[in-house]
Amino acid sequence: MKNSRIIKKNYEFEKIITKKNFLKNQSFVIYSIKNNENILKYGISVSKKNWKAWERNKIKRQVRSIIWEYIKTSENHSVDIIVMVRKEFEKKSFNENTNEFIKLVNKLRK
Template sequence: MKNKRIIKDNFKFQSIISKQKVLKNPSFIIYFEKSEIGFLQYGISVGKKLGNAVFRNKIKRQVRMMMNEVIKTEGDKSYKIIVMARKAMTNKDFETNQNALKNVVSNLK
């Protein structure tokens, strides 16, 4: 079954990023856009500066798990978001990063 919450297309990433509505914290940058679909959609981006492919995939898996927890509480918000991981995320533990992501997503307006 296809997951309707995940954004994978490059042109969708670019359209959300081009709106330049941004929320930041030391671990994440969140680009967002209001939508009419009735639920939270997300895409994950990890830059090459963070490490090799194995490490970047590990970060993406962690962010995906964090987003699953965020969706349980904030999933009814009607937004499209792009989550970009920052270097500072790698120095913190999973719980700290998860709380930081929850705080940023809960501040969407």
């Protein structure tokens, strides 16, 4: 079954990033754009420069988990987001990263 919430295509990433509507903190940079589908769609970007492949995969799994927990506990959004993970992510606990993500996404709603 295809997950319709995931953004994978390069042109979709570029479309969102070129709008330059972003928020950032120590762990994340989140680019966003409104959509008409009444669901939160997401893409995750982890730099090859900072981590090895197994570390990037672990980080993506953690970020996916954070996003799914957020989706379960909040009402639907009409927004597409690209989550870029920064180097500080690995220095913080999972709960701290979760709280930082939730703060940023809640700022997007305003």
